[in-house]
Amino acid sequence: MLGLQALSQGDYVAAGERFQEHALSGGEQAPKEAAAGQALIDTLSEYAIEGGLSTAGAASDRAVLIDLVLVLIAGLEQQIANLGAENAALSADLEKREEALKRLRELTLGQPEA
Secondary structure (H helix, E strand, C coil): CHHHHHHHCCCHHHHHHHHHHHHCCCCCCHHHHHHHHHHHHHHHHHCCCCCCCCCCCCCCHHHHHHHHHHHHHHHHHHHHHHHHHHHHHHHHHHHHHHHHHHHHHHHHHCCCCC
8 A cells, every 4th residue: 555655654645645646446344444643643643653664675565564563652752651640640639739728728727537
């Protein structure tokens, strides 16, 4: 598929055009395949992953695409780890704030909260 070749070379515009052409080609699976290709283009573009990472030597288009997806997965895993750490910090901060509010209520009302 020409879209995958363009994608592996980092030409997202040409890849998008090829996927659109493929969607209109009339094959039963063509619209789904083209949508998947476009989704990959959008994701790779969003995460600023450049095509042609494995262009040293005679790497096949498939190898380059696999490389791109692996880099994308690694980036997403790092993002998940960062969000997990941020979530833990926010949870700890929330717990401290709730404890401070509880203490303020006790001081203001003069009685412990049940």
